[in-house]
Amino acid sequence: MRHMLNPLDFSVKEIDALLSLASDIEHNPPKYAHVCDGKKLATLFYEPSTRTRLSFESAMLSLGGSVLGFSSADSSSAAKGESVSDTIRAISCYADIAAMRHPKEGSALVASLASSIPVINAGDGGHQHPTQTLTDLMTIRSLTGRLGHMTVGLCGDLKFGRTVHSLINAMVRYPDTRFVLIAPDELRIPSYIREDVLKANHIEFKEVNNLDEAMPDLDILYMTRVQKERFFNEEDYIRLKDCYILDKKKMKLAREDMYVLHPLPRVNEISTEVDSDPRAAYFKQVQYGVYVRMALIMTLLEVEKPC
Numbered sequence: 001m002r003h004m005l006n007p008l009d010f011s012v013k014e015i016d017a018l019l020s021l022a023s024d025i026e027h028n029p030p031k032y033a034h035v036c037d038g039k040k041l042a043t044l045f046y047e048p049s050t051r052t053r054l055s056f057e058s059a060m061l062s063l064g065g066s067v068l069g070f071s072s073a074d075s076s077s078a079a080k081g082e083s084v085s086d087t088i089r090a091i092s093c094y095a096d097i098a099a100m101r102h103p104k105e106g107s108a109l110v111a112s113l114a115s116s117i118p119v120i121n122a123g124d125g126g127h128q129h130p131t132q133t134l135t136d137l138m139t140i141r142s143l144t145g146r147l148g149h150m151t152v153g154l155c156g157d158l159k160f161g162r163t164v165h166s167l168i169n170a171m172v173r174y175p176d177t178r179f180v181l182i183a184p185d186e187l188r189i190p191s192y193i194r195e196d197v198l199k200a201n202h203i204e205f206k207e208v209n210n211l212d213e214a215m216p217d218l219d220i221l222y223m224t225r226v227q228k229e230r231f232f233n234e235e236d237y238i239r240l241k242d243c244y245i246l247d248k249k250k251m252k253l254a255r256e257d258m259y260v261l262h263p264l265p266r267v268n269e270i271s272t273e274v275d276s277d278p279r280a281a282y283f284k285q286v287q288y289g290v291y292v293r294m295a296l297i298m299t300l301l302e303v304e305k306p307c
């Protein structure tokens with residue numbers, strides 16, 4: 001039995017196979033409409049979500065399976081003090097696979113150790129968000145035709161933004177990937193990513209404050225929201241929340257073939273005037289999220305690809 005806790009749980013070859021399956025699903029949805037008939041997905045969301053929870057549910061329904069779950073800790077027995085380990089042991093009696101989001105780093109790992117069904121990490125605190133990474137990789141591959149041989153700008157809250165941590169982890173495995181890390185000093189990338197992932201893998205990267213100066217060099221600009229829920233101090237959040245706002249004027253500095261991604265939800269960091277720019281790819285990204293989650297569910301449940 002396999003889990004998906006971290007993008008590195010899958011080799012590059014396995015991720016390539018998963019993205020190819022997701023692409024086949026995108027182009028031939030009826031072929032996959034019954035491959036999970038009789039299977040159940042549990043969504044265990046201890047933290048708010050729109051895209052991740054509903055895209056998992058949409059994915060399982062599109063495969064012919066069914067879904068059950070909870071969308072907040074308050075509506076589960078966590079409110080009575082139940083541990084994640086006991087909860088997943090119970091859920092293992094009800095479902096064939098589980099997707100779990102939790103505010104504490106490492107919680108998906110804890111669940112996987114007590115689980116008798118595959119566990120998917122749907123976001124654990126400020127740590128990892130591997131299915132967002134699969135979504136991001138599919139988006140980049142579909143739009144540019146490649147992974148690797150590119151400069152990726154990551155902008156905003158690089159300290160608490162788990163999607164950024166997962167994406168860097170995954171992308172350092174593709175050749176000739178360079179990063180420009182654009183953040184205010186207080187929201188720089190954590191040292192374990194800088195030292196243990198970027199430097200340890202001899203990846204070319206630079207850390208800068210200025211988005212305008214970085215724009216002309218980028219193949220991909222990955223914008224992120226300042227993660228209000230992870231701040232200890234509201235004053236700091238208010239001071240930093242609008243540190244970068246991507247608007248039409250800034251987009252003029254970018255190349256014609258640069259794409260803008262964002263895991264969403266957006267607050268102020270991308271002006272809505274950018275949405276109509278053909279390089280704005282963040283709503284396409286949402287759609288790709290369903291296909292990769294369909295492919296991931298099939299892979300973890302070891303469902304045969306239909307002819």
Ligand code: CP
Binds near residue numbers: 132263264
């Ligand atoms: N991208 C993402 O994780 O969105 P939600 O918080 O809405 O699930």
